[in-house]
Each structure stands twice: as structure tokens, then as C-alpha cells.
Amino acid sequence: MTEQTAYPRLMHTALDTEDARGLAEFYRELLGLRYRPGDEPPTEGPDDADWLVLLDADGVRRLAFQRVDERLPRSTWPSHDVPMQLHVDYAVPSSVELERHRDRAVALGAEVLLDRTADEVEPLVVLADPAGHPFCLLVARSVAP
Template sequence: MSSHPVLMHTALDATDVRGLAEFYRELLGVRYRPGDETPVEGEDWLVLVDGDGRRVLAFQWVPELARPDWPRHEVPKQMHLDFRVPSAAELERHRRRAEELGATLLLDRTGDAEEPLYVLADPAGHPFCLLVGSE
């Protein structure tokens, strides 16, 4: 047993909780925790879990959300998520998938030989990175 806190999940604010949860569910190939699968009127909290049932992301309703304007800083991103893939080919495949699911490309840094990556924004505007990396 650890004597330190353990991260349960990362929670993202959203004005459309189900819509943002669906984006990440499809992008990451995860599922809703039991009880969250069926949309409910007025839902304000959803959790996604991995194949082993471990919490991955949560989504909390807020009445309004200023969309980050990265790379400017008038509305800061406040946090972002990084997702790694094993190869340049997978990087391209997952960028296309993310855009098909509603993401917007913010930065193409695939020409960087040391760490090729894309910065995208999810449908609510939260920036996230897709990069080639190892564990």
C-alpha cells in the first residue's frame, strides 16, 4: 500500500458533458464506468474507464467555459493531456481519427526529429498532444 495519494482520473470541465465524454471514449477506445453508459437528463458528471475498469478521465458540467486560445495566453489552457503512440504512421492515423471525431489541429510539429507531435483541441477547446514516444 502506497503512503502517497494515487491519481484516480483527470477531470475536464465541459458545457456538453456527454459530447466531450464521447469524443474521448472514441479517441481512446475506453468505455463508460458502469451506470454512466446511458444518457440521463441533466447529467453533470461522467467517468470513462479502461479495459481493466481503472478510471481514465472524468467530465464535469459547467454552465460556461471560455475556450483556451493556445498558443496565445489571453485564455490559458490551464492543463493539457499528452497521448503517446508507437510510430509516425500511428501518429498520422490517430490525428486523422481525432479530427474525424471533432478535434481541431492547433500545431503540426511532425518535422521535429526528436519528438514529432501534433497539438489538437478537443471539441470543448482543451488542448491535447499526440506524440511518438515510448513508455
């Protein structure tokens, strides 16, 4: 047994949403990802995608989007009435980049849930994507595996 087969490996993180294409487009733009071949938006006709995958520049799966028929309850974080259950953290190298990416996320349709960009110890911002999934942008000057 090799190190590669000794444990399961993360394939991608999948997000449920009523609008798979819309949420995929949000993260594609925010993170600079690309569609898995065959998942690109159609050039003609309706877009009835119910499962889409985004890849990074190296072709590694990062996020998947699954269409659901009913509206999911949005997290009420920081209140625990409807908890997050899962969120993803994205690192940026500086406070300047944190503010830039926060503004980009908001322009793409994210909602700011908590803004600690001015925090000198741990600058971060918690946002909700257009479907209500919380995610964090935070300053991590070096991110080791």
C-alpha cells in the same frame, strides 16, 4: 504505511464542459475507453448527465466529465491570452500512428492547434477537443512508468 498509501494516487483527470456526454463520447471513441457502470447513455428519455467517468480496459478510471452551465473560455494557445492551464499528453509508437490518430481525432471533432508530425526529433500534434481543452499526441517509442 505501505507504498500504496504513502502518497495520494491519481484517480482520474476531470474536464469541465457544457456538454458532458458529447465530450465523454469524443474521448471514449478517441481512446477506446468505456463508461463506468451506470454512466452509459440512456436508452430512453433525455440525457441530462452532469458527471460521467470513463474507464480503461482494466477498469481503471482515466477521465471524468463535469457539466458546467456557462461556456468556458477556450485556450488561445500558442498565444498566452487564455493559457492552457492543463493539458494531457497521449503517446503513440510511431509517426505513422501519430498521423492516423491525428486524423481520427479531427474526424471526431478535434481542432489542430500545432502540427509537427514531420519533425524528425520530436514528432507531435497539439489539438483542442470539442470543448477547447488542449491535448497532445506524440511519438514515444517506449513509455516507462
